[in-house]
Amino acid sequence: MAQKSVISGQAARLAENFQTLNSRLNLIFVFDHVGRSGNGFVLGIFDQHPQVATSHWVHYVYSYLITEFGDDPELDSERACEFIMRNSYFRYVFSDLDDEIAAHIYKAGGDPDTQYDRRLCRDVFRAIVLAGPVISRRDLVAAAYYATLAGMGRDTAELRYIMVADSVSLRTEHVLQGFSGKVMQAALHDFPQMKAVSLVRDPRAMFASNRHQFVNVLGNMYAVTPASACRRLRELWRCDFRMYSTVWPFWLTYGAATTRCIYRLRRQYGAYFRVLRNEDLNLHFVPTMERVAGWLGIDMLPQWHAASYVPTSMGMPWKGTGAYNSRYQPRTNGMLANDPQHVAEGSAGPNSHVTTRWRSKLAPHEIRLLELLFAEELEELGYDSACGKAARLSVRSCLLRPFRGELPSASWIVRGLRESLAEGGRRLFYAVVFPVYYAVARVAVWRLYRKGFFSDISGGEVRERLSLFLSPVHRTKP
Structure with a gap:
């Protein structure tokens, strides 16, 4: 009982801190439109950046939300909370580790034994999302990434962006009818100053x-x-x-x-987009990341300069x-x-x-x-x-x-x-x-x-x- 009280109090303080920093958060939206362009690679590069909140285990946030809730930017808090925690990729972060979750993490190149406080993730997320009867889609997305950082014990003092990797297609759309690109419209509604990366590969x-x-x-x-x-x-x-x-x-x-x-x-x-080639990340990593960091207005990480650099997955190689x-x-x-x-x-x-x-x-x-x-x-x-x-x-x-x-x-x-x-x-x-x-x-x-x-x-x-x-x-x- 005492441990539950301590965790709940910590979650409340972290939720209160979210309200302070939420207004300054912007979105980096990485579109891997055909698949296999390296969205996991890019998420891993930014996995430990103090100015960027992301999770290497989480993909397709906006496409899942639009498929489930349509275009509505205001969502029922309880339903949205349940969906994120049980049906989106955030279930791999928030849910207690079991065989299915461990298998997904292993498949994504991560370590299932990665240590962080899953319960605190859930508590912080619930404290933010369930504070009122409705929540904006923007705040829901930001809260999920913030709660992830909270469970990892990450300092958010410098946080400026959240990074989402997604696709332009929805699961309900058929290839021969073409794709609407609603994910871009929804993300731009939520983050009017967003940065869109068209991640491409040969x-x-x-x-x-x-x-x-x-x-x-x-x-x-x-x-x-x-x-x-x-x-x-x-x-x-x-x-x-x-x-x-x-x-x-x-x-x-x-x-x-x-x-x-x-x-x-x-x-x-076009004003929001830049094109990032997978080949340039692999063949000219440091100069390419200098261009990326300059466009985003964030710091170059010292480890990016290492000859043996390897991205991380929730902090692990x-x-x-x-x-x-x-x-x-x-x-x-x-x-x-x-x-x-x-x-x-x-x-x-x-x-x-x-x-x-x-x-x-x-x-x-x-x-x-x-x-x-x-x-x-x-x-x-x-x-x-x-x-x-x-x-x-x-x-x-x-x-x-x-x-x-x-x-x-x-x-x-x-x-x-x-x-x-x-x-x-x-x-x-x-x-x-x-x-x-x-x-x-x-x-x-x-x-x-x-x-x-x-x-x-x-x-x-x-x-x-x-x-x-x-x-x-x-x-x-x-």
């Missing part, structure tokens, strides 16, 4: 990474099992591509739809995440082999390996296809061609060739049988039926291509805009 690297992860997670390129075979075929024919139902058709169309949305947002809200990392994507018996663990963990800090790895993961015709479909984005972002001898191939010729991770092999089937009879049966079934999916998927994507789905992604505004880039080097050969 489209070829992003496709290779997403394809690798989901081929292994879904079991095969089209998530086909005996029970789902007919449904998956109908979805392919109707171009009903979804993240967990097909791989290469979804990630090609998702890349086009999200890029189109982020370009539209950058045209509409980050072990990295990524599609090729068995911590993040634990399927090691799939069609595509993960990186050895020592390679994956050696890629946590700034390094050149993660900027060139895609070249060995993609077939020449896949590189050519991506360069044809995303030519505008590649040009504007400063990425050079790498398709080599495949440069003369057309979109049709590229599509007719198989993607890596698509063709079943005898060794893949045998490995499945060694895992279990059921897994071996699913793989054998895919080997029998995949030619039908192979053909239908190509017809579907070709129809979209002919209708112009991959055209004019940038809105006709491809040009060099060096002032937009948070990088001392705009053009870097891949």
Whole structure:
């Protein structure tokens, strides 16, 4: 009972301090619009910055809030409190450690044994949010990050920003209908002076990474099992591509739809945006961070200058995440082999390996296809061609060739049988039926291509805009 009283009193004092500093807080909104651009990397870089509140374990705050509550900037306090603590990514921070939470933290490259006061996090958050019947969305977001710092025992005297990593798409939006970008409108309503970072990476690297992860997670390129075979075929024919139902058709169309949305947002809200390339963080880390810190008006951390610098995850050394990392994507018996663990963990800090790895993961015709479909984005972002001898191939010729991770092999089937009879049966079934999916998927994507789905992604505004880039080097050969 005495311990509860002490904690409650401490929470009340911390909640009172929040009211004092809340008005000075601004938002850094990091958009990783296609995925695999390195949002975890960026959050880890700022994980211990005294002027920035963030959590390496938390993503998609605004997209979750909009999906749950719509556009309303004023929320019912009790419902909002419950949602943040139980249904958002903050549950990994606020909830007591269990197997599910530990697995997520490990997957994110963190240490499940990270020591901080989870109960104090909850108490501080509740004290702030439940002080009245309603709370603004802005204050809800700020309170969640502030409570995280409180549980970690962090000093907030210098705090100026909260940093959120999110996507421009909502889970309720369909890739073929395009994405609204409501997250930007909501964040700008809450923080009128916000700083928006368009975090980008070579489209070829992003496709290779997403394809690798989901081929292994879904079991095969089209998530086909005996029970789902007919449904998956109908979805392919109707171009009903979804993240967990097909791989290469979804990630090609998702890349086009999200890029189109982020370009539209950058045209509409250009004064708030800067573009940060993953490759520049990895190849020119210190000068790039000098540009980033200068734009934000914050201090350079001394540790950023260290040659062996590694980002942190809630204060502990980050072990990295990524599609090729068995911590993040634990399927090691799939069609595509993960990186050895020592390679994956050696890629946590700034390094050149993660900027060139895609070249060995993609077939020449896949590189050519991506360069044809995303030519505008590649040009504007400063990425050079790498398709080599495949440069003369057309979109049709590229599509007719198989993607890596698509063709079943005898060794893949045998490995499945060694895992279990059921897994071996699913793989054998895919080997029998995949030619039908192979053909239908190509017809579907070709129809979209002919209708112009991959055209004019940038809105006709491809040009060099060096002032937009948070990088001392705009053009870097891949």
